[in-house]
Amino acid sequence: MAARHLIIGGGTAGINAIRTIREEERERSEITLVSAERPYSRMVLPYFLDRSIAESHVYTATPRILAEWGVKAHVGRRATSLDPKGSVVTLDDGKEVQVLRGELLLEGSGQLALGRSAREGAADIITFERDRRAIYRVA
Numbered sequence: 001m002a003a004r005h006l007i008i009g010g011g012t013a014g015i016n017a018i019r020t021i022r023e024e025e026r027e028r029s030e031i032t033l034v035s036a037e038r039p040y041s042r043m044v045l046p047y048f049l050d051r052s053i054a055e056s057h058v059y060t061a062t063p064r065i066l067a068e069w070g071v072k073a074h075v076g077r078r079a080t081s082l083d084p085k086g087s088v089v090t091l092d093d094g095k096e097v098q099v100l101r102g103e104l105l106l107e108g109s110g111q112l113a114l115g116r117s118a119r120e121g122a123a124d125i126i127t128f129e130r131d132r133r134a135i136y137r138v139a
């Protein structure tokens with residue numbers, strides 16, 4: 001049975017994990033990505049702010065690339081709870097994603113908010129998806 005990977009968060013860690021899995025694996029695995037935002041790189045934001053790069057260059061993995069990698073993508077969906085016993089992750093639309101004999105990567109600069117395990121103040125963390133309109137106003 002092919003390995004199954006569930007990756008939560010389409011930031012630098014998540015997208016590099018997917019790229020590395022595809023480069024290194026011998027047998028093609030099943031990869032599911034749950035990402036609250038379109039995959040993008042935080043570290044290029046200063047270049048976007050000073051208009052050195054266009055918004056399109058902030059994004060790291062387009063739907064076309066994700067399709068080429070054969071990733072089952074749930075973009076715009078947030079993982080809200082994790083049941084480690086049943087290996088089930090629930091999404092904010094009520095869907096459940098099961099990880100069987102697979103791997104689970106939780107990422108997000110220590111901000112990943114899963115139910116009550118969310119760290120204090122996580123709601124205040126700025127995200128590109130939520131705040132890019134404000135960025136456009138000041139840029």
Ligand SMILES: Cc1cc2nc3c(=O)[nH]c(=O)nc-3n(C[C@H](O)[C@H](O)[C@H](O)COP(=O)(O)OP(=O)(O)OC[C@H]3O[C@@H](n4cnc5c(N)ncnc54)[C@H](O)[C@@H]3O)c2cc1C
Pocket residue numbers: 008009010011012013014034035036037038039040041042043044045046077078079080107108109110111112113114127
């Ligand atoms: C201005 C700036 C410049 C930087 N420059 C550098 C640099 O030069 N070199 C360097 O090494 N680092 C740099 N960094 C730091 C670097 O950007 C971060 O270390 C890196 O983005 C962390 O990657 P990550 O994938 O862990 O998390 P993130 O990039 O934070 O991505 C996490 C993703 O997960 C999503 N997510 C969170 N919770 C959930 C959930 N429950 N369900 C689904 N999705 C969820 C978020 O929406 C987000 O898209 C910089 C950061 C900034 C802001």
